[in-house]
Amino acid sequence: MHLPQIGDWTDFAGLAKLQQDRLPAVLAAAERSPFYRKRGVAPLAQQPLTTKQDLRDAYPFGLLACDRASLATYHESSGSSGEPTASYYTEADWADLAERFARKWVGITADDMMLVRTPYALMITGHLAHAAARRHGATVVPADNRSLATPYSRVVRLLHDLGVTLTWSLPTDALVWAAAARVAGYRDFPSLRALFVGGEPVGPARKARIGRIWGAPVVEEYGATETGTLAGECRHGTMHLWADRAVFEVHDPRTGELCAEGRGQLVVTPLYREAMPLLRYAIEDEVEVSYTECPCGWHLPSVRVLGRAAFAAGGLTQLGLEELVFALPDDFGVWFWRARADGHRLRVEIEVADRWRSAAVATLGAAIRAAHPEIEVTVVAVPTGGLVPFRLLTAQAEVMKPRGLFGAGEDWDKSLQYY
CATH class of the missing domain: 3.40.50.12780 (ANL, N-terminal domain)
Known part of the structure; x- marks a missing residue:
């Protein structure tokens, strides 16, 4: 062909x-x-x-x-x-x-x-x-x-x-x-x-x-x-x-x-x-x-x-909101965010270091309100690790093959937990 x-x-x-x-x-x-x-x-x-x-x-x-x-x-x-x-x-x-x-x-x-x-x-x-x-x-x-x-x-x-x-x-x-x-x-x-x-x-x-x-x-x-x-x-x-x-x-x-x-x-x-x-x-x-x-x-x-519209009247999409989040200055270090829409109210959470907390919240809140004045916006800053926990970033592999015989100091409670 x-x-x-x-x-x-x-x-x-x-x-x-x-x-x-x-x-x-x-x-x-x-x-x-x-x-x-x-x-x-x-x-x-x-x-x-x-x-x-x-x-x-x-x-x-x-x-x-x-x-x-x-x-x-x-x-x-x-x-x-x-x-x-x-x-x-x-x-x-x-x-x-x-x-x-x-x-x-x-x-x-x-x-x-x-x-x-x-x-x-x-x-x-x-x-x-x-x-x-x-x-x-x-x-x-x-x-x-x-x-x-x-x-x-x-x-x-x-x-x-x-x-x-x-x-x-x-x-x-x-x-x-x-x-x-x-x-x-x-x-x-x-x-x-x-x-x-x-x-x-x-x-x-x-x-x-x-x-x-x-x-x-x-x-x-x-x-x-x-x-x-x-x-x-x-x-x-x-x-x-x-x-x-x-x-x-x-x-x-x-x-x-x-x-x-x-x-x-x-x-x-x-x-x-x-x-x-x-x-x-x-x-x-x-x-x-x-x-x-x-x-x-x-x-x-x-x-x-395009992302799905969160607000029929305002036309706010996930992609549009993402653009506003990542328009924040690089120095703020905002990589992770999430938002919940409830009627014409929007709650946005961003993961940001304490030193940039106030500036990031104020800047993002103002940007969303300017783009969508009909939406009631609350921006909340959570500390680093609040959305993507450190344990996710540092975890080691916990996978093993099926095994029956263990040494005296080994954890044999995982003998059949091959996951």
Whole structure:
């Protein structure tokens, strides 16, 4: 299967032709799926949305469009918005998945050592980064963030001692590593050349703060277990949808209208999917899509992934609030925060050292009130360690294999507690 590469088209019209040329094969693949065979396959513009509930109802293999023996992997989503959904991929699917993930402007090479700090579990994220790094010859450090065998103290030791050059994690994890490194006394990580992040919305201010802390660029990507990577950053900081590998639309849930661009919920139709074709799959993430040319010259639509609105009237989003928090001066050292919305009242807690307590509370409170005067705001400062406790930063691995025979001075109460 030939996969298009950036540069195979010279403008948005060429990109649209690439999509249209591929769609007949996509529709034919969907007809091999029990779900779409029962629903019926129409030209894409007439096809109804495929929802997360459709995927749940079709569990586990109702969307399978190939022989079961052809499957390479089976996955399930995290279930953060309800019951998990199933997805599966062939080896050919994995070639597409890994190539999309590796579309990082800094590149992945055989000289790299890449620490993967996302789950090696039913979700695709850790396996995806691992596969992409190996296909490009990089050494992988599989530091799964759902394992008690790799606490934060061990992560920062690996980052420092191995000379890790690339990392893949949640944006928040990169800040927790920095806190753990500070506690452990590590001062420099000269080999680190980029931090790849995804899995949660992250705004320019937080990305810039993470980059300044680590002295390396922060490269964001966006995707889902059901689809793999859908978008990535160019060197100009614009997030581009991989529209040569999928058709993207924006859905207005109030009117039902689907458009190529604008603000609404993202809808995706993968163009190269053997095991599990998806037609107009509604991811339900709130986005803004634009077909404005970028200096990078990729001729791909840009996307902003937005957080959910906390206040219907004020329009305050998690991403918007995050921008205000990370606009605080670096000297304040505010890395961690949380907020609770209750009607038109908002309580924000920030972790800050005592010397900056008053200034940080006053500055952030004033910024939120200026941006959202209709919201009643309370900002509370908690001491360092109040939101991210020191025990999390310093804990050692507490994992052991099943064992029956112990020495006289050993703790045999853990004989069967292999966790």
